[in-house]
Amino acid sequence: MATQEQIRALLESHAEGDDKRFTAVALQLAAQAARNGQSRFASELKHLVDSMRSSKNNLKTTTLDPDVQSSLGDISSYVSVSFPNAKLSELVLSEQVRGSIQRLLLEQQQRDNLKLHGLCPDSHVLLVGPPGTGKTSTARVIAGELNLPLYTVRLETVISKYMGETAAKLKAIFDFAAISRGIYFFDEVDALAVKRTAENDVGEMRRVLSSFLQFMEEEATESIILAATNNPQLLDPALFRRFDLIIEYGLPDSKGVKSLIQNRLANASFSRIAWSKICEDAFNLSPAEICLAAEDAAKDVILSGREKITTEDLSSALAHRRSIMIHYAK
Structure with a gap:
């Protein structure tokens, strides 16, 4: 339920014509409703916000308004949001990598057409390659080409030593992704999904991995989940099966x-x-x-x-x- 402060903020922002603040508070309410199990209301509210953004063309921006960050609500301390305008033409990539990204963009742009035929576009993507080969730039490009916000997950603040806290934070991120379409970028995902072996059998990290795998398996949303790693050999084999597409980056020729x-x-x-x-x-x-x-x-x-x-x-x-x-x- 909306708090008194949120209702006041909605009325004040509407009276002042502050559309960014208005949509930020509305997204807070949608995320709160989703966490409370009111998925239908959350979806309707998010649809209204998207319609408002589309009509006023407010989404395409290169600067981050503080109210936009505050719209993340409970996850704002470990997820940052930006609105890149990067284009695929700006990246120097191998033909194979470029082709994979182009196919991903095309599927997303024609996702409604695919759904009419009972198909879903790729939405879970793993980027693999050495540091500095373009994985982070790819996340910005996908967001820019699709005109979507880029939500970057700061794993150093997600991972906690307290039992259950990391899984709870991950759940909050995936809940938000379900009602706020965007690109959700998990860099250095091996910190969450390290291979399960007898040598590193730490109970809490096994629970974290199990939770992450479960969230990745849940019903597909309109959002795109991007994960990147420099060390694929460290990842648990079960993780690879959760991705629709794996893109491998190499050093330039x-x-x-x-x-x-x-x-x-x-x-x-x-x-x-x-x-x-x-x-x-x-x-x-x-x-x-x-x-x-x-x-x-x-x-x-x-x-x-x-x-x-x-x-x-x-x-x-x-x-x-x-x-x-x-x-x-x-």
């Missing part, structure tokens, strides 16, 4: 290295670049590391008063980035 640098330094001037050497120097570096090296090279050119980036600038920056990674990998 020569074509990818060149595209990454050219895209990142699109406004820079280059001298004649020996791309074969640059690709050799970038071998086994992640896209994130290559982009950082490209930025370092561009900064060196600007600070030295020169106008064009040379092969030596890029090669030196890549070598420096590699030395850093080797040093901290020890």
Whole structure:
């Protein structure tokens, strides 16, 4: 039931024409109703909010209003919300990864058509690959392409040492996802779903994993659940069966290295670049590391008063980035 403060906030925001605050409080009420078992009322209220957002085109924004974060209610302390406008064309990806993302977007865009034929779009997706290969960027792109909010789950605040608390927080997140369509991103999901073995048989973590698996199995919602891991070998085998789609990310090939640098330094001037050497120097570096090296090279050119980036600038920056990674990998 709505509290006096929530009713007051609804009336004040309506009188002041503050649509963002009004919808934020309305979403709080919908989430509260869902947790109280009033799923029909929660769904109706969420539909009204979505209609209001659509008519006023308030969803597409790049800044986060404090009232939007407060709309998360009880889960606001361990879930953050943003509204990315990233596009798939901005990412340098392998054809296989790009194709998988395009298929996911297409299924979501035609989800009503699929349902008419008794089919459901993929909505549970696992992103697998080394750090810096584009998994987090993919979450932003999917949210941006579908014009949906991105809810990022901060697992360090979800996981608790107290019995039952982690599972309760997970339930609150999935309850909210059931009535608030969006992209729900669980990064480093191996913290929740580590493989069950005799060596790590901790009762509470087994219960957490069981709860997570159960929530993943529940009736599909309009939301998309994204999970990412750098260490798939740590995940419990049962988790893989809960995902409709698994996308594997790898390190860039020569074509990818060149595209990454050219895209990142699109406004820079280059001298004649020996791309074969640059690709050799970038071998086994992640896209994130290559982009950082490209930025370092561009900064060196600007600070030295020169106008064009040379092969030596890029090669030196890549070598420096590699030395850093080797040093901290020890």
